[in-house]
Amino acid sequence: MTYFFFLKFIHIIGATVILGTGAGIAFFMLMAHLSRDVAFIARTASLAVLADFIFTATAVVAQPVTGYLLVREMGMSLAEAWIVASLALYAVAGIFWLPVVWMQIKMRAIATAAVSAGAPLPATYHRLFRLWFAFGFPGFGSVLLIVWLMIAKPMSFS
Numbered sequence: 001m002t003y004f005f006f007l008k009f010i011h012i013i014g015a016t017v018i019l020g021t022g023a024g025i026a027f028f029m030l031m032a033h034l035s036r037d038v039a040f041i042a043r044t045a046s047l048a049v050l051a052d053f054i055f056t057a058t059a060v061v062a063q064p065v066t067g068y069l070l071v072r073e074m075g076m077s078l079a080e081a082w083i084v085a086s087l088a089l090y091a092v093a094g095i096f097w098l099p100v101v102w103m104q105i106k107m108r109a110i111a112t113a114a115v116s117a118g119a120p121l122p123a124t125y126h127r128l129f130r131l132w133f134a135f136g137f138p139g140f141g142s143v144l145l146i147v148w149l150m151i152a153k154p155m156s157f158s
Contacts, residue, residue, distance in 0.1 A: 003073070004070070004073050004074075007066050007069050007070050010062060010066050011062075011063065011066040011070055011150075013059075014059040014063045014066060015059075015063065015143075015147055015150065017055050017056070017058070017059040018056060018059045018060065018063070018143055019143055019147065021051055021055040021056045021059070022056065022139070022140050022143065023140070025048045025051055025052065025056075025104075026136055026140070028048065029044060029045065029048050029104070030133070031044075032045070033129055038111055038120065038121055039115050041107075041111045042108060042111035042112045042114070042115050045107045045108035045111055046108050046112075048104050048108075049101070049104050049105055049108055052101050052104065060094070060097070063090070064090070067086075071083065080155075081154065081155065082149045082152070082153050082154050082155075085145075085149055086146045089142040089143075089145050089149070090142070090146060092138060092139075092142040093138075093140075093142035093143050093146070096135045096136075096138050096139030096142070097139050099135060100135050100136065100139060103128050103132040103135070104132065106128055107128050107129060107132065110122065110124060110125045110128070111125065
């Protein structure tokens with residue numbers, strides 16, 4: 001296995017992990033929310049936070065490192081249009097992902113407290129969930145566009 005192949009493999013795995021973990025967390029959080037079962041919501045939010053820290057955060061760190069090393073190995077410039085667009089979209093994804101993680105932590109705390117008190121979820125949880133849901137579209141959409149750019153590598157956008 002060559003160094004280039006290894007980097008490319010790790011980079012593709014990282015993109016897959018970001019997409020897969022993001023889609024999985026979104027699905028399970030939505031299903032838990034729709035169940036209206038406070039204990040289920042609390043458990044699901046706990047697992048979502050854990051998955052984001054173990055899988056997503058690891059891949060989020062690996063992606064720019066392997067991406068930079070791949071660009072260098074291929075003798076390309078970071079100023080190429082598709083790379084600049086990918087980096088901009090990566091920043092957009094991060095701008096939406098970081099608050100989503102914070103929201104998941106808050107929703108987990110709110111749901112856990114509601115379970116302990118034997119109470120329903122307060123309005124604060126529902127507001128956070130709606131915001132969490134809305135933030136998922138630009139965050140996840142940015143990642144999808146980055147994957148397209150990685151595959152297509154368009155020379156320009158004109």
